[in-house]
Amino acid sequence: MIEAFEAPAYLETLLLVLDLCGVFFFAVSGSLLAARRQFDIIGSVFLAFLAGLGGGVVRDIIIDEGVPNAFANPLYLIPPAVAAALVYFRLITQGRLRRTLLVFDAAGLALFCVTGTQTALAAGITPVMAILLGVSTAVVGGLLRDVVANEVPEIFNPQGLYAVPALFGSGLSSLLWVLGVFTWLTAALVMLAVFAFRLVSLRRRWWAPGAAHGWRS
Template sequence: MAVVTVGLVLDLFGTFFFAMSGSLLAARRGLDIVASLFLGSMAGLGGGVIRDLVLGVVPSAFDRPVYFVPAVVAALVVFFLLSSVERFERPLLVFDAGGLALFCVTGTVKALEAGMNPVAAVLLGVTTAVGGGLTRDVVANRVPQLFNRKDIYAVPAMLGAALTAVLWETGVYVTGAAIGVAAVVFGLRVLSLHFGWHIPSAAGSWQRRPVDEGEGGA
């Protein structure tokens, strides 16, 4: 029987939140329930699979089938209760924020437990947090939220991963601290959505913007 740990519980909640975002996107696109389950699984499990492959271990999603349960639950919730879920303001982005907040913590911790240095662990924590959403958006033929210049999608994850690494290295990482970091990341993400915060473009606004050949330049 699998041992239930705090890390596993946080991972499953993060998987559920991201899976909800994937299933909601499928519903908005008018796709069927199989596509809902598929997009939900991609969103909920994608970041963790990437993390585990980088660490050179069997992905948790394939080693412990319980990771697929949140994706199934999310697909069923959207199937039966879509109208209720949609009553909340910007539900897709809010669920996405929940997954982002939890995965930047659990991804960083798993990397640290595997012996990675703090900098590498932070990078892998961010990858875990944004990987699922990126996979979801690419598969759904949607501009990834990560590349939305009017958003700060990855910044809260970077902050959360860095805080987690600091707490771990100073020996004060406990369950309450992990939940606190996740709450900070979630709050920052939601506030950024509400106030429209964004970071500077790749090139300063005073510089001439080069034309991408893919944009139909002459």
């Protein structure tokens, strides 16, 4: 582990706000999936917490700087609870829950690939490993959500790129940090780019090469 970067105070606040927003977006996707699968309110709350907090908990455990933020900071409990309530009272819904779910999932992916990378860099993780940790932060919550709900995880869905946009966002975020130009503005631009990348890949059904060259079902 290299010496930790000294992040400006405003960046620490920015990362907290973005992290909480990412938790909310992923939590909404979890509750929407619970609604689509006709789970009860307990299942909705569980999936909201699992999707919203899973990636961050894994990130913090790997960094090993004490109790994960999700358990140390009570603020992290608010977004999943709010998300479950909004879905329960049908304040976030539409006829095709799948489309709404994917939009919120893409938003969470965009935020978490940036906050995961920046949190790792601030803890002294090398830039390359911080990129991998950023990708893990972005995809683990959705992976856990889908596995628990007995869905094919989005990361394995051939119709639309998932890990690739996260890798793009994490790599760009790490590069901006190393160059000393990571600000709220550049962070927002990266997240918007990842969000758009993910949605366009879904609309146009972009896909990554198969596990075996020349084979595709």
